[in-house]
Amino acid sequence: MLSVSDLHLSFGGIKALQGITFEAKPGEITGVIGPNGAGKTSLFNAISGFYTPDRGRVAFAGRDITGLTPDKRAELGIARTFQNIALFRGMTVLDNIKLGGHTRLKTNVWQALAYFGPARREELAFRAEIEERVIDFLEIDHIRKAPITALPYGLQKRVELGRALAMRPKVLMLDEPVAGMNREETADMARFILDVQEEFGTTILLVEHDMALVMDICSHIVVLNFGQQIAEGTPAEVSRDDEVIEAYLGAAA
Amino acid sequence: MITGNLKASYAADERVFDNRNKWAFFAASLAVLAGMAGFANDYVILVACQMGILLIAVVGVNVVTGYTGLISLGHAAFVAVGAYTVAIFHAGFAGVIPDGLMALIAIPVAVAVSALVGIIVGLPSLRVKGLYLAVATLSANFIVIFLIEQEAFAHWTGGMVGINTPAPDFFGWELDTKREMFVLIAALGVLTLLAVQNLFRTRVGRAFIAIRDRDYSAEIMGISLLRYKLTSFAISAALCGLSGALFAYFYARILPEQFELALSLELVAAMIVGGMGRTMGPVFGVIVIVMVPEVIKSLFGVATGGEASMAQLLAPLQDIAFGLLIVLFLLFEPLGLNHMADRALRAMNRWPFAR
Structure with a gap:
């Protein structure tokens, strides 16, 4: 491989x-x-x-x-995690994981500015997917809205794995x-x-x-x-x- | 009071206005704007228009600096490009394009030209960060003003003495009063805020924030730094271009000196005071940056008892008082007014159980 x-x-x-x-x-x-x-x-x-x-x-x-x-x-x-956690610290767990889907999502700038229509459809479908495939899978549903900085080290590592998994x-x-x-x-x-x-x-x-x-x-x-x-x-x-x-x-x- | 996080679908959870209080705030804001268009006096309308024009530009700076983390001290250049594009477009196509359609074409052209200039100015961001980028964008500001002032281009730009600008005309409805302009500016201001908020609910906006927070990690997520940094600059410059277009329509004449470094700094200051990387930050920031000098001016007016010579003597103190206020802000609320508003909103949601 x-x-x-x-x-x-x-x-x-x-x-x-x-x-x-x-x-x-x-x-x-x-x-x-x-x-x-x-x-x-x-x-x-x-x-x-x-x-x-x-x-x-x-x-x-x-x-x-x-x-x-x-x-x-x-x-x-090809996805990876880092030795000293490279999460996006200004974001919530959910947004971090959503970033993993960047390459698979197709919304362009115009659709993003309008949001309603293709962007919304794609976002909601993607949200449902990561909830099941990543958040549920890694048992982090209780912290999905938490900012990264509020999480203990072990959970941060798990979120980073989750972000990589969202890339499929x-x-x-x-x-x-x-x-x-x-x-x-x-x-x-x-x-x-x-x-x-x-x-x-x-x-x-x-x-x-x-x-x-x-x-x-x-x-x-x-x-x-x-x-x-x-x-x-x-x-x-x-x-x-x-x-x-x-x-x-x-x-x- | 909000008693729980009761959502039955992901769609409900992804909403921007996800609780009553936020909806109420949005509706009240629209109502205030509508009320102002109808009943506010001319002075209030004038100040509100200045705020609206500035707001759109500050939202632009916020996209590139607040959300993408690329410091720019040259955004006044894009405002200038927008304003001059409108003026030149009107002069160039007078008689060719009917008056009633002119503004409808000129505004998108101004936005597009600004976006293009934004991409060019953004090119250094691919190599340099932080202070170095600040200097690079700063020089872009000087270059644009220098070009506008050139005698060789004076035929189009008016050179040092500036150029007269028309009032916009939409299908025969000429916006020749400040009150009519206020309607246009307020509508575009609200649309800008909503559009930018939308941007940051999708992959495009998330990519910007990812670049700000950790650029190498963004790359590992498959985000092309080249593409997204330039996209960020383009969107940011486009908004400043829109602001510039409105600027040209609002005032009867534009001068190169209006778009110098002072404006760039004002945009950055408004963004910082309001709260970087937050949707409502620019709104709060602009209110402060426009209102505070007005308030200080009237306070000084009272203090000097309306005596002209005394007022002239104290005039520099106004700038000092304003500067001091911003320094105090950075010291005691570095996250900006938006953060204070967040705390207030949180307290309201939890009341009376907690504060």
Whole structure:
């Protein structure tokens, strides 16, 4: 579904990514792990179009998207969340989620100014859809009118997932969805991620430090260290890999 | 008192006037405007017309700065473009287009030309933000005024000394009194507010707010920054163009100096005092920015006992008092008058159970 081949990215002398190659298979959850500074977020930014790689390519459903801007990639069906929550803080939960539908809605400026007619029809149909598919699904109906700033961290993370879901993405990229969460919140989030995969068949790419979560829900794992891809495989394979153990625990005793 | 959030459909929840109090406020506003058209004295009509013209321009600034977060200090330029387009259009097509249709064509042309200029002036916003954009738009203001003042264009623009402007004529109904102009200005003012409110109920307006709140996140939602920043500038400039067109029709003569930096700053000040990024903000802002100098002037008149020499001496103090008021506003109610109104409305909805 989403494939990255021989991706190189550098900032001045720092080589952030060196020859990353993997594929996120349709309908599966692929995990990207690695110690801090390994290049996980750089990889995400390259995939979503914020960074232009020096070499290599990103392909989506067989199409080369390396040269596209972030908004064009979103239109194709790539959604993502951010490590440090990038919601629109001046808006309510509902408006944030509605923004996820931007590329799928068609109202133009003239229709918007008039509102009554096509714009209203589309807005109401969309509202009904997100109420069911997103708000009900993520169990956030009690806070739909709340401003983002009034919500606790865990709920903000869930709203950000909701905003991504409103895009009806084909690929969903989650950058540390459970960072800073307690055990209960983590379990909730894990359940929602699995529900998304099951219900909508979405291909998911996940960056996460919580090893238990990654090992539990991912079917395929890519391990990065200092910008290099040091291992790839099923959770069982990766956790037995010597190089991975060394990167995480230091040299084997 | 509103006892609960009792809505049975999403349509009911998406309404702008979603409770009794809001409806009552809207209806009362329309009634006041209608009453003014019929019964207000000439002075009130004059001040109200000035407010209405300013209001439409402030709503325009609010779209680009308040909602989209792109600071502009050059919006007077678009007002100028609107006003001069009307004047030049009337002169250019005199005798070609019947008088009764002239205004109906001239106004949309002025709006369109302003929107076009807005897109050009908005181009720097794709590269620069904040103060840098403020400077870029500021220079656009100077360039437009400079062009209007050029001797080479004086044949059309009148140059430094300005140009006479006609009264609008709709199918033989000539709006040659201020009272008739008030009807036109009030109607367009209300329509502008409603249209802009509509804009922010749909994907287009939401995209603007998204760009303001977090631009990279907006991109990840599939919002093209290029397209929406320029759309925002176009809509904003179009409204200022409409304001300019009304300005030209309202006054008998327009001069380049009326559209200089001072006007741009006045528009921004009205937006900030009223409340940025809020529908009713410009209304409150314009009322303050037009009324307060009038009130200060009459207070000073009383204080000096109507003595001319004394009044002249104290004239600069009026500006200082006005400036001080705005500073105090920024200190104590940075979210603007709209925020105070929100609180009052909330208290009214909850009364008598809570305040």
